[in-house]
Amino acid sequence: MxxxxxxxxxxxxxxxxxxxxxxxxxxxxxxxxxxxxxxxxxxxxxxxxxxxxxxxxxxxxxxxxxxxxxxxxxxxxxxxxxxxxxxxxxxxxxxxxxxxxxxxxxxxxxxxxxxxxxxxxxxxxxxxxxTGKSVSNWVNLLPEDEQSALCQIITGLVYDLFQLKAQVISKNYGGEKFGDGIYYRLVYTTNEENNWEIILAFEKKLLIGTVGSILGAKSDSMNEVLMNAVRYTARQFVERIKEHFSSADLYEMKEENLLSYEQLQKIFAKERPQSSLLFNTGTGYFAFCVMAPHLLKNGIGPALDEETAMREVKRYIKKSEKSFKKKILVVDDSLVVQESMKNLLGSDYEVAVAQSGLSAIRCITLDRPDLVLLDYEMPVCNGSQVLEMIRAEQDFADIPVIFLTGRADGESVKKVLALKPAGYLIKSLKPEEIKKNIDKFFQK
Known part of the structure; x- marks a missing residue:
């Protein structure tokens, strides 16, 4: 096909x-x-x-x-x-x-x-x-001239700091994962309690290759010294950007947090940024996002201050470095199924989700999984078409795909098995049976 x-x-x-x-x-x-x-x-x-x-x-x-x-x-x-x-x-x-x-x-x-x-x-x-049939995801963006100016400021600063020529990949970054990342949130406020929240997402290899190389780091992993150096470099980076905006002197830093990727996803799921830029430096990706006021009400990690920073940085590094789990991408348009698979598999695996075939291809491109759990019945592209798309890309062709679907009729099964997936599981199986089959797959 x-x-x-x-x-x-x-x-x-x-x-x-x-x-x-x-x-x-x-x-x-x-x-x-x-x-x-x-x-x-x-x-x-x-x-x-x-x-x-x-x-x-x-x-x-x-x-x-x-x-x-x-x-x-x-x-x-x-x-x-x-x-x-x-x-x-x-x-x-x-x-x-x-x-x-x-x-x-x-x-x-x-x-x-x-x-x-x-x-x-x-x-x-x-x-x-x-025609009013949906709501745009990008209704609160900065004016185009400010977006362009911001891109120039950021690319100039990246070159000044690290002699890297950053290129804008997207002006509509939506929180997609690009490799192993560090996610850092800064909150600035005025006396009137108007908050601006800035989120920086860095690919780890970019931080290790820039700040890490200046520190003479000999490891490919983050440590407390490097993490704290990144924090203060990022803060100065943001301060330099603020200098270019007329009201910047009215805002002072109120809070900083280190985020998990799940917290980053929740932000993009419910908030619309005023600017969300994705850059490629040739050494790694990074994103610069400016969020609207009062972004996060709950679920943020502890704020960092002089008393808590040492403890929280150590905890964050330990948690992020511990994540050598196998990565599973769940592709299903049902939010219920997505959440149930996260709950079922999250303790033993790193679970990402996608609601459509195209979203799945984007996720695979940015952060290659070890296994894809794929539904059959989805809008636009069904599971069979999505598997065909994955197999058509040379870089993705060897990624194992297991169908997890409610379709058990002979015709559907026959069509799918012709594409030689790694397995075929029915959603009506008991959760422990689904988990057992996935564990067994990785034990081969």
Missing amino acids: ENQLVWQDRFNIGVSSIDKEHRKLFSIMNRLFAYKKQEGKSQWVCQEGIKYFKDHAMKHFIEEEAYMASISYSGFETHRRLHDNFRKVTLPALERELAQEEYSEDAISHFLGVCAGWLIGHTLIEDHAI
Whole structure:
């Protein structure tokens, strides 16, 4: 079965001209998927196909923006900025990769995967928000000129500090995991109790390769000295950024916390940032996120001060370094199933969750799991299609996948087993039986 985008009624937003253009973009993407499957297609054919997709997407953006303006859509500026980020940041980065890799199969696959994922997510969430069928995830962003200025400030500071040339990967970082991370929260406040919360997410290898190298660290793991050096370097980094904003002198640091990844996920699940930027330095990833006031009411780790810092840093390092557990990605659109699998497996495994096939591919790309537990019946892409997508990517093809599904009919089982998954479990099994089967898999 070849990769393709399957149009469904749920993609319609109720505006015929826009729905027609969305179907056209789906059709173009499917033509590109077909080109990729046909051996002997020249580089020129792929170039022309990609150029056609890009030109049509740009035309569609202009027409969609004209429609939003005609109905005085309140989210117009935010929506236009999402278009701008795709056409000015994401597409140019993908085109550079295609040119550098001479339109290799991997580069074309990357282009198609990113564009398909963006198109589906944007249509189902942001475009549906135009007609009130959903709520945009990015309604509180800073103005575009401030976003651009912030990007320049951050990339300049990173170069000044570590001689690394950071590149913006996304202006809409949503809390995705990228490898082993350290998550650090700073709270600034005014006399009027107006809080600004800044969250920094660092890939560990970036910290070890920068701050760690300055300290002469000879280990690939974090220790108390390095963690405290990171804390104070991060604080000075944020202070330098604050200097560029007119009201910065009104804010003083009130609190700092070290977060677990689960706490970071909860933040992004219920809050909308004003700026959320993801960077690649070549040595590792980091994210800079500015959250709205009163972000976290509960569930944050203890605040660090002069009396508690030593104890809490030691506890945080011990907890993070202890996490050499096998990683399991649970792919299921049911929040109940996600939570039950976390509770069932969380004590022995590091459990991440994804609600769709595209979300799963993004999670796998950023933080490769040791096992994927995959549901069969999901919107947009069913489990069989998701497994096909995983198998189609050379870097992911060897990741074991076990189906965990309510489908036990012979036809479904036959289709799935043809793709040679690592196993097939029925959700109606007792939880201890599911756990036993997974434990047995890792003991092989």
